[in-house]
Amino acid sequence: MGVNHPDRSAAREGADGRARIDIAGLTKRYLTPKGETFTAIRDVTLAVEPGQFCSIVGPTGCGKSTTLAQVSGLERPSAGGVRVGANIVDGITDGVSYMFQADALFPWKSVLNNVMMGPILLGTPKKEATVLALDWLRRVGLAGFEDRYPHQLSGGMRKRVAMAAALINNPRILLMDEPFGALDVQTKAIMQNELLKLWEDLRPTVLFITHDLDEAVALSDRVVIMTTSPGTVKDVFDIDLPRPRGNVQQIRHESRFLELQEQIWESLKDEVTRAYARTAGAA
């Protein structure tokens, strides 16, 4: 990598601790339109080492996305706090990129202009940003598609564009909110491999939300299980599968993978049944 960001990557290596995420006693309450308070997450405490790939798994509506929003600084916590590197998050955290399940691409901008947004917003001259964006499009295998509009691409290609747009600024932290949730199984596997390859190049700290336990185990160094709402951390599992992981589809058949997956499922199962019972009871 160093080719694109010699200055920035050097700075990062010098201060590796800047990419550490410390979440301590994080609580977030929302005010419903009727004026009632709703606690989305309660007392979440979690640490992610610099360059670590950490997944958060939990039942629907347990506050996974809320946790991510606090880390990015898009929202302010009600209690507790998030520390990125040495700084307490207060406003938008710099050096963070976000990837959503719905691809947050500008439908009115061409693929090239979409990828260029990151550097442009940082004040990079247009010429340099174009060169950088073209290089990134090549890296995600979309050379020759610069002038297309997002609606002209397939779901997988749009994900690649979103990935290039998220990584072009060489973020120290990458927040991913079920990024591959809407893809078909084959495309999902391809995108997971691509993501791992790019992550191994750049090594940002990743917080990855997913419902897919297989995905979490295959990609991560650490899997965090959250309880049903109000969400809090239930268990943390370290995944000791060797890196580089190689093909995500093949790793699924290894015995260590299955062992870990079973352990984690034991922990997750109760929460899922409880969440389900609650929605079934409410309905």
Add this chain to the structure above:
Amino acid sequence: MTTLAQGSAQSGAPKTEESAAQIAARGRQASQRRQILIWVGRVLLAVVIIGGWQLCTNLKPDGKHPLVDPFFFGMPSQIWDSLVTLFTNTEDASFGSIWENIWVTGQEAILGFLLGTVAGIVLGLLLGSNRYLSSVVGPYIRIVNSIPRIILGSIFIVAFGLGTFPKVLLAAVLVFFVVFFNAFQGVREVDQNLVANVRVLGASPLQVAIHVTIPSAMTWIIASLHTAFGFAIIGALVAEVLGAQQGLGLIISQAQGKFDPDTVFACMIIIAVITLLAEYLIGLLEHSLLKWRPPNKSEAQSI
């Protein structure tokens, strides 16, 4: 086995190629035939309506009174005559040639359209992106919107006289609400993921507006412009009918006073041509501004 397959493929190949060309030709023919049928239908419809009108105003079943009285409802041939008179007879007209009057009305409509559109977009974007402001101002806008705005024309004429300005103002007021509500809704419909994404990338509120809010609301705003220009013409005409020294509205109200429905119909035709022309220009603008949009399915089917 293989030779057999090859043999059949060889003998079959030219045949299928030929038929592919034939299929293409037949497809073209079918679509041409459909186009011709559509145009035949269109012309027939016009002939039936206009011809029927002409016939009913000419036909006298009892030998004395026509089926439909042309004194009240006009007659296509006479409408054509008065249209020709409007354009050729310049000495007789007390308020200038028809071109001057078209220009006056057109100018009022265009100025009103621009004024109303700009005000609508600015206020719509402002209120749409500020929840507090919209909660405070919202009820008042709804109150003003519920007033029949044509009545404002009377007030404007009393206040600003018979010149161009009150007409521009009435047209602008009519246009404003159409554009305003669309711009407002457009801002509300902005994809929040997109906003979150650029904010995380470090965009300032101004950059969020330039890169996300305004382009996103543009779809809604442009859609409103089609109806808005129609309203601009209505505003200008109504204000002219209420009181003016020049303009198509004045010609219409004078013709009404002289019991001359043919001239009123002739003016209607002129206005329809102006509106269609404006519609076409707005369509061009829409096409160039929104070329990123996926082709609309219903549009493709309606060809």
